[in-house]
Amino acid sequence: MQEQEVLAYVQAAAKAVDLPLDAARAQAVAEHLGRTAAMARLLASAELSPEDEPAELYRPAPFPEADGT
Numbered sequence: 001m002q003e004q005e006v007l008a009y010v011q012a013a014a015k016a017v018d019l020p021l022d023a024a025r026a027q028a029v030a031e032h033l034g035r036t037a038a039m040a041r042l043l044a045s046a047e048l049s050p051e052d053e054p055a056e057l058y059r060p061a062p063f064p065e066a067d068g069t
Contacts, residue, residue: 001037006030 001009007030014021014029021029 001034003030003034006034006037009033 007026010026010030010033011021013019014026
């Protein structure tokens with residue numbers, strides 16, 4: 001997306017959720033979104049194999065309940 005397209009998207013999204021954004025704030029949001037999209041494109045283009053997928057998040061076992069004795 002081009003800079004103006006990102007800005008138009010930010011303005012349309014803000015209007016859709018009734019979020020007031022002045023021009024300076026909308027421009028700042030568009031710049032951050034543009035950088036984030038560029039990083040996502042770089043990550044998406046990385047060739048990864050299934051072995052490169054990170055392991056599932058650690059989930060501790062539930063704490064055992066007292067047996068009442």
